[in-house]
Structure formats: C-alpha cells, structure tokens
Amino acid sequence: MKERKIVELKLISTDKKYTFLAVPVNSNFVEKEKENLDTPLNEIQSVPEIISQDVPEIASQDAPEIDSQDVPEVSLQDAPERVTSEQEILKVEGLEVNYGVIRAIKGIDFHVNEGEIVTLIGANGAGKTTTMQSIVGLIPKAAGKVAFEGTDITKTPCHKIAHLGMTQVPEGRRIFQELTVYENLLMGAYSNKDKASIKADIEEIYVRFPRLAERKNQIAGTLSGGEQQMLAMGRALMGHPRLLMLDEPSMGLSPLLVDQVFEIIKDINKGGTTVLLVEQNAGKSLAISDRAYVLENGEIVLTGTGKELSESEMVRKAYLGG
Ligand SMILES: Nc1ncnc2c1ncn2[C@@H]1O[C@H](COP(=O)(O)OP(=O)(O)OP(=O)(O)O)[C@@H](O)[C@H]1O
Ligand SMILES: [Mg+2]
Numbered sequence: 304m305k306e307r308k309i310v311e312l313k314l315i316s317t318d319k320k321y322t323f324l325a326v327p328v329n330s331n332f333v334e335k336e337k338e339n340l341d342t343p344l345n346e347i348q349s350v351p352e353i354i355s356q357d358v359p360e361i362a363s364q365d366a367p368e369i370d371s372q373d374v375p376e377v378s379l380q381d382a383p384e385r386v387t388s389e390q391e392i393l394k395v396e397g398l399e400v401n402y403g404v405i406r407a408i409k410g411i412d413f414h415v416n417e418g419e420i421v422t423l424i425g426a427n428g429a430g431k432t433t434t435m436q437s438i439v440g441l442i443p444k445a446a447g448k449v450a451f452e453g454t455d456i457t458k459t460p461c462h463k464i465a466h467l468g469m470t471q472v473p474e475g476r477r478i479f480q481e482l483t484v485y486e487n488l489l490m491g492a493y494s495n496k497d498k499a500s501i502k503a504d505i506e507e508i509y510v511r512f513p514r515l516a517e518r519k520n521q522i523a524g525t526l527s528g529g530e531q532q533m534l535a536m537g538r539a540l541m542g543h544p545r546l547l548m549l550d551e552p553s554m555g556l557s558p559l560l561v562d563q564v565f566e567i568i569k570d571i572n573k574g575g576t577t578v579l580l581v582e583q584n585a586g587k588s589l590a591i592s593d594r595a596y597v598l599e600n601g602e603i604v605l606t607g608t609g610k611e612l613s614e615s616e617m618v619r620k621a622y623l624g625g
Contacts, residue, residue, distance in 0.1 A: 392451065393438070394414045395414065395434075398410065398447035402433075409602050410446065411447075416593075417545075421578070423597075429599055430601040431598055432474050436473075441461050452545070472536055472552065478531055482522070488508055488515075488537055489501070491537070492504060511571075514533060529556050529563070536552070536564075540576075547579070585618060589613040594607065
C-alpha cells in the first residue's frame with residue numbers, strides 16, 4: 304500500500320520566481336526538502352505560505368517540488384483600494400464570465416452585507432457555480448469588479464484570496480477522500496501554526512458536528528454524503544473565514560439531512576460568519592436568507608429579501624413548485 308503522507312503546498316517567492324514546495328502539514332521543512340532549495344531558508348521563511356485549499360486534489364499530490372511558471376506575480380506592497388462601504392463584505396459589479404464564445408455570466412451586480420445570509424438561487428446551468436468560482440479566482444473574469452471588505456480582489460489569485468478571510472466550500476464538497484476526518488480538519492488549519500489553537504478549533508468543530516467527532520479516525524471517502532458535507536463545512540470553518548461561501552450544500556442529501564445542514568448554516572451565521580449560499584433548493588434557502596438573488600441564464604432577474612422572494616409569484620412558479 305502506498306504510504307499516506309499529508310502535505311501542503313507552500314508558495315515560495317524568491318524575487319520573481321515562484322515555487323511550490325510540498326511539506327508535511329504542521330511541521331517545519333525536513334532536511335531532505337531543504338536540499339532541494341537553492342535559496343537560503345531564512346529568506347524563504349519570511350515570505351507568506353499557502354496551501355492550495357481550493358484545489359485539494361493538487362494539494363494532496365505527493366510531488367516534492369513543483370515549479371509553477373503560471374503563478375501570477377503578487378506584490379505584497381500593493382495598497383488595497385477601498386471601493387465599498389464598510390458594511391458590504393462582498394461587492395460584485397458587472398461580472399462577466401465566458402467559456403469560449405459562450406457567455407455564461409452576462410454582467411451581474413450583487414452584494415453581501417456583513418452578517419447576512421445571501422443566496423443566489425437558480426436552476427441547473429444558471430451560472431451559480433461559475434459566479435462563485437470566478438469570485439474566488441478559480442475561473443477568469445471577462446469583465447467586472449469584485450471587492451472583499453473594501454479591497455479590490457478582481458485580479459487577486461485564488462491562493463491569496465483564501466488568506467483574506469473568505470472560504471469556499473465547492474460543489475461536490477471536494478474533501479480529501481484518502482485522509483481521515485481528523486486529517487481533513489487539520490488541512491483546513493493551513494494558515495494557523497499554533498498547535499494549541501488548532502486543537503481547540505478541532506474540538507469546537509466536533510462540538511458543532513458530533514457526527515464528525517464519532518468518526519474522527521474514519522477515512523473521509525467512506526463517510527455518507529451528509530457527513531462529507533459536514534466535513535467540508537468543518538474544514539472551511541477551521542480557517543475562521545469572515546465570509547463562507549457554500550455551493551449547493553444540500554445537493555444529494557435526504558430531506559432530514561437537508562434540514563440539518565440549513566440549521567447548521569443558520570447557526571454558523573449566528574456565530575458571526577457572513578454566508579453566501581448558492582442553491583437550487585429555493586424553499587429552504589430563502590427561508591434562512593436575509594436577501595436573495597434569482598439567477599437565470601447568467602443574469603440576475605429578481606432580488607429581494609428571502610421572505611419577499613419566497614412570496615413572489617415568479618419564484619413560486621419557477622422554483623417552489625407553484
Ligand atoms: N468549463 C466549461 N466550459 C464550457 N461551458 C461551461 C463550463 N462550465 C460551465 N459551463 C456552462 O456554463 C453554464 C453555467 O454553468 P454553472 O456550472 O455555473 O451552472 P450552475 O448554476 O452552477 O448549475 P448547477 O445547479 O447544475 O450546478 C452552463 O450552461 C454550463 O454548461
Ligand atoms: Mg453548480
């Protein structure tokens with residue numbers, strides 16, 4: 304059996320060169336890996352590090368060192384430009400996304416205020432996932448502006464965005480299938496180097512998700528769909544995001560689990576985390592949302608409070624079964 308090794312990718316910047324280095328989680332560089340570096344370690348330790356949290360399949364690869372020519376240059380000195388009011392945690396303006404000649408997102412505007420739960424509802428193919436992934440820099444934007452807490456992040460690469468305080472739980476959950484529940488949670492603590500606080504955070508996750516506590520040593524790939532959703536949310540919370548973005552957390556779950564997941568989202572929000580939700584389940588999501596937007600064919604066609612939209616005739620007909 305292949306030996307399992309938890310690794311994270313560290314982005315190492317040496318002048319203009321960027322290198323990804325896989326190192327064991329929560330440890331300092333081991334001797335062998337130091338030899339691979341042609342830069343003194345003290346220089347390296349002074350630069351920020353990342354784990355490619357949004358692309359876990361890359362992060363879990365066992366490659367010792369990956370040269371990445373494509374990683375865009377990031378200037379740490381760039382002063383953030385304040386472009387939104389204080390209470391808007393996320394502001395999206397004129398966002399356009401194309402897949403080749405197909406216009407998937409046709410210039411949408413929406414915002415999320417601090418403390419809110421905001422939902423984008425829409426049918427299959429409306430552009431919900433595309434919107435979310437382009438916000439976090441996983442899909443290129445053709446036009447438009449995105450600001451997080453007043454900072455323009457339109458051109459910020461995804462590995463930097465994860466460090467700003469917004470975390471995405473992607474569609475299909477994307478947990479590390481081969482690792483245990485506990486190891487998956489550890490991966491969510493990528494930016495925390497304090498062992499005691501990581502331990503406390505994991506205990507907190509176990510309190511919120513008792514199912515995960517019971518299964519801490521279980522291989523994540525053998526968890527049920529609902530448990531995997533809880534693990535994905537737990538892992539995201541390990542990074543203490545101020546904005547949590549969830550792409551169809553209710554997908555594929557039994558009605559009972561759907562209710563549980565929405566209760567948990569409400570609870571996370573009560574704890575002070577702002578939530579942007581993307582959902583096909585309009586009924587449940589509107590019921591917990593402060594505000595919502597209806598996305599159809601890449602355009603926002605309606606917006607209002609959760610209550611207003613759940614009472615709207617158009618929403619009732621198209622999304623709530625009459
Ligand atoms: N990589 C791609 N290449 C070409 N077209 C794409 C690609 N990804 C998505 N699309 C198209 O863009 C549109 C929006 O897709 P998206 O995945 O954002 O929809 P969605 O609202 O998340 O749907 P679902 O509820 O089914 O997840 C769809 O028509 C889809 O076929
Ligand atoms: Mg989707």
